[in-house]
Amino acid sequence: MDSSMVGWATRLGERELGTVLPRRWAHSQGVAARAAGLGYLLGKDTVLLEAAATLHDFGYTPRLAVTGFHPLDGARFLRDEHGADERLVRLVANRSFVLLEAEERGLRKTLEAEFPLLSPRHTGVPPRTAPGRQRNADTDHDITQPLMAVP
Numbered sequence: 058m059d060s061s062m063v064g065w066a067t068r069l070g071e072r073e074l075g076t077v078l079p080r081r082w083a084h085s086q087g088v089a090a091r092a093a094g095l096g097y098l099l100g101k102d103t104v105l106l107e108a109a110a111t112l113h114d115f116g117y118t119p120r121l122a123v124t125g126f127h128p129l130d131g132a133r134f135l136r137d138e139h140g141a142d143e144r145l146v147r148l149v150a151n152r153s154f155v156l157l158e159a160e161e162r163g164l165r166k167t168l169e170a171e172f173p174l175l176s177p178r179h180t181g182v183p184p185r186t187a188p189g190r191q192r193n194a195d196t197d198h199d200i201t202q203p204l205m206a207v208p
């Protein structure tokens with residue numbers, strides 16, 4: 058993955074989100090910095106996670122709010138208007154607890170159909186295990202959970 062993806066995400070976020078929701082944009086930049094700090098875990102996929110973190114709240118941008126459910130609105134815009142990388146779009150769509158909120162909004166089937174969850178098969182990220190520890194099947198599949206947990 059090309060590191061220019063992060064530059065693209067930053068320029069897009071600054072233009073779309075930073076101009077209308079500067080505090081949300083500052084938060085997104087903070088999340089992106091945390092993602093960048095995980096490079097030792099992710100290797101080449103650090104760029105992907107940093108770009109997704111940069112754009113994870115992109116759907117809050119008022120002009121993009123079609124459904125009012127920002128993970129879905131942001132992912133759709135990135136997919137439809139920018140032809141963004143599929144894994145990036147799916148990470149933006151699938152943040153912490155997104156399926157619970159989607160269920161409450163009556164959008165779960167739509168979200169799952171358009172943006173299925175990523176798995177280690179898609180990211181190449183190994184399961185989160187350490188020597189001497191048991192594999193945690195509940196958390197191995199989504200390394201973005203701690204980063205995307207902020208509302």
Ligand SMILES: [Fe+2]
Pocket residue numbers: 084113114205207208
């Ligand atoms: Fe956020």
